[in-house]
Amino acid sequence: MAEVKEYWRWKEYNWKNPDINWQDAAVITAGIDVGSVSSQAVIMCDGELYAFSNMRTGSDSPNSALNAINWAMADTGLTQKNIHFTVGTGYGRVNVPFADRAITEIACHARGANYMYGPTVRTILDMGGQDCKAIHCNEKGKVISFIMNDKCAAGTGRGMEVFANLLGVSIEEVGERSLQVDEEPGPVSSTCVVFAKTEATGLLRSGWSTEKVLAAYCSAMAHRVVSLLERIGMEEDFAITGGIAKNVGVVSRLEKELGVKALKTRHDTQIAGAIGGALFAKALVEKGKK
Amino acid sequence: MIANYGYKDGSGDFFISIDTDKCIACEDKPCLEACPIKILEKFADDYDDEVVGVKEEHRKKIKYSCAECKPASGERNLACQKVCQPGAIEHSW
């Protein structure tokens, strides 16, 4: 049987900050974000990003957490014994057996975004694999209000994966390809991913190009999350985190609809939750919680 | 913090929002008992404040969980909202 190409698959990787020597650090903390689709582990030395890993979540969450932290520590000489405090977060946060505490992904994302984008960030949109969150926070990264949608696949990375597979376009190319249209089509009218698939099949059959269908879907996704932002009260500065933040097709359409530019970061947008976890861990060490 | 529990899907927006800053000061939290199907719970949030939230198992189906208090016609009976003295609970639908 011919191998089935998995268009949804994105690259897993790890990273280490060459400018930091962990042996010099007073407090080493870790944040593990076990999402339904991806898992990240972040290690921070005195509140500075030292190393992280970003990988796909396996069917067994405790293993995903362990794999992620081990990969983040790879080639650093660190072992779990050197880590003073570990916070687990994300959908699988209760499944991080070696965590000292579990904290919700809402609080961790706000904290992490505050680090990644600076204290001017007030609104964070996290578009993850299986959920979409909008968070309004203060200058310290404390949550003022939030809304989370994890019931419905529309507006999530999973929904985008379904489309990537349907159209035979690699998930990492969806954004770019969706911008290769002469004229911007109207958004796909069905919100539901199941119905949108049927709609897309009909559009392709009626002669639409793959790019045009992708444009219509990216635009529908952007339109959909705007209402979540409106519900919590959109305030600048604005940042987008999560896997979809890497999809220029959704981000540019979202910026256009909101009339607001999203802040840029040099960090991987998928590690906001894990960074927040590691920062919470540091604060908890300083409070003497361990 | 204003916590919005629920979801948005193709059929609409279904959120219960709870203003936990108002909730902290409320001693009795009568909403917990008032809800006929007990979808609310008391818990310590990430900032260690004791607040009320919607139970995990109802968050993805509150449109269905709350259906009995919201008949298609006739009077809505949002028991949780009625007993909430600080006015911390709102329904989006």
Place this chain on the structure above:
Amino acid sequence: MITAGIDVGNKITKALILKDGEILSRAQTPSGFVQKKAARDAFAEALKLAGLREADVAYTMATGAGRNEVTFAQGRITEVGAAARGAIKLYPEARTVIDVGAEEGRALKMDEAGKVIDFAINEKCAAGAGSFVESMSRALEVSLEEMGPLSLKAEKAVPMNAQCAVFAESEVVSLIHARIPKADIAKSIHKAMASRISSMVRRVGLQKEMVMLGGVARNEGFVQALEEDLELKLLIPADYPEYISALGAALAAAEKAGVK
């Protein structure tokens, strides 16, 4: 007098020919992407089965999601109105109608004359419609037709956490990996969907007798789960549950033509 009812559903288009209250013929065809053609085809097929020509039909009434595409029909009626008329004709004692099609679920309450008092619709989300079972059957790798019989063989149901069809597919795959028997998974799928439909029925009020119609009424596994959830027996026109709205439309057509 001969009239016709054409129900253009999201997935299947149904046509029915009625003569003085008696059904002469029924025909269906996939709605596809050109609903106008589907309506024509189904109508032509029904006429052929009845041995009639289009000129013999006094009035044609269209219903369903694509009713506006049926340009050759003289009148149009809402899905709710058509379902109520069809149901009360078959079951004069019925007061509640549950209509579950491929992409929509509906519950309505009516009076003894079949006049709709109240209704609730679950639309634009696959979780509350036949599409849900169809998506799950793909994940389970059994045909849609097998889902019902398979479900009846279940020994127990496991709770399903996902509400969305897309997420539920992944959940079904992990249940298969956990070696849960397929029959039990099928039952769990029907139970999950039944609870969504029953909450919609509760919104209009539980009033006997209750009729279930629409294509999903053919799925005995779903019917069993819904009957268990509602704790009552449903009336089901088992031979042709998907044609009741077309029947209602044809009945409405007869009323119109009678007045003319």
